[in-house]
Amino acid sequence: MISQSLVFVGHNFLSGIQSLGSGTLFILCALYNIVKPPFRFARIIKEVEFIGVKSFTIIFVTSLFTGMVLALQGYHTLSKFGSESLLGSAVALSIIRELGPVLCALMVSGRAGSAVTAEIGIMKITDQIPALEMMAVDPIEYIVSPKVLAFLISLPLLTAFFDLIGIFGGYLVGVKLLGVNEGAYFGEMLSATTFDDVFGGVVKSLAFGLIIGWISTFIGYTAKSTTEGVSSATTNTVVLASVAILITDYILTSILF
Amino acid sequence: MIKIENLSNRYGSIITANNVSCEFECSEVTVILGGSGSGKSTLLKQMAGLARPNSGRILFEGKEITCLSKKELYEVRKSMGMLFQGAALFNSLNVYDxxxxxxxxxxxLSEKVIQTIIKMKLEMVGLRGSEHLMPSQLSGGMTKRVGLARAIIMDPKIVFYDEPTSGLDPISAGVIDKLILDLNRKLGVTSVVVSHDIESAFKIADKVIILFYGNIIASGTPDEIKSSPDAKICQFINGSPDGPIPFSHTDKDFMVDMRSQWK
Known part of the structure; x- marks a missing residue:
């Protein structure tokens, strides 16, 4: 019994280490192919459209309501101390530093990450990946690299959009609904927010873009060639990416701020 | 053209090749026959360098496929074509793309030349005028024919066919058979066909290899195979359930198995 569970633990540990190793080689290969010609602009634009542009609506809605709820919560807490005028900086800082990059990455991993995994998994099941190999085209260079690059391009842009709409949502609730002074809302925001805050947010969003790109493509690429394999791969992508995003967020926050 | 030497391969407990050695001659149609799970598709993938065998050598024009670097392998692949079982068309692109x-x-090549080449290949498979269709709009037979057109678009020296006629109606199957023959007879394309369609195999093959659980049990011209007295080969060709090749997955007697359940 004990030996059985030891075998189980050991086997899982070894296979975990093994897939971490092959995953690292995989993403290094993909990143190398991003900087190496041929550059596939058409494919990159298509991927950015799918990952970035088509995520606009969902990011718009989440960011608007995040900003609104932040203002609502912040107002009630701040008004206890009579410092409602700080609402603008509270909303802006929490969104720019934390909520913007993190929520944006979580939404994108749920919407686009899962789709990327499913797409690559299905290409594998239907022999499209071996077909690329047979046509002497490297599947990592043709399929994976443009997707990873598209995540890297889209995430910072989507995060910036999230920040903007989030702050606007806070403005709607704070200023228009709860009556915080408009000048104070934006004035406090400007004086409290520094370049480092914005820069930290951008660094985070880039890191999250890499994480989603890596996890979604690698899991799709190594999915079992069955229907079940692809469906569990899509689930794994969302779960793993979300966990990885939150852990990385903590690490980056402790380094950056 | 391709020479396989002492190739052995297994997936877990399943043996797909057991010390297999054979040769595929230039400008010949070789058909590998075998039941499902006999290792023929794996063998085909290994010949194309898509999978690595556990041991043994595969020589393509004297170069060992299993030892080539990625770059060299891609160079070799430019002279290979493959028709996959499900044709493996990219479903995000239309037939033309x-x-x-x-x-x-x-x-x-300029787009005009590409257009001409595509028109020629589509004419060969009888699908000229279907350039704008998406793969999802094609029937099974059409999909395979487009897959074949794509496999030969670079005028390869050798084409691998993975069950080209399985799941097709008799006319589509006949068309595919004729295409394989035409390519071979008119253009000298070496063909390796994996199949379990005996009728079509005897029609197109110069040489037939019968694979049985990783072992070659017969190899020769269609006539030699047909007149073979070997019981295994006879059973395979006639498709009879009784014979030296067991139909059942297990050796256990059915009645014993049932009785033990009720004890």
């Missing part, structure tokens, strides 16, 4: 894909990747 699917066919144009290898040409755009590896040549600097």
């Amino acid at each position: 699917n066919l144009a894909f290898p040409l755009r990747e590896h040549t600097k």
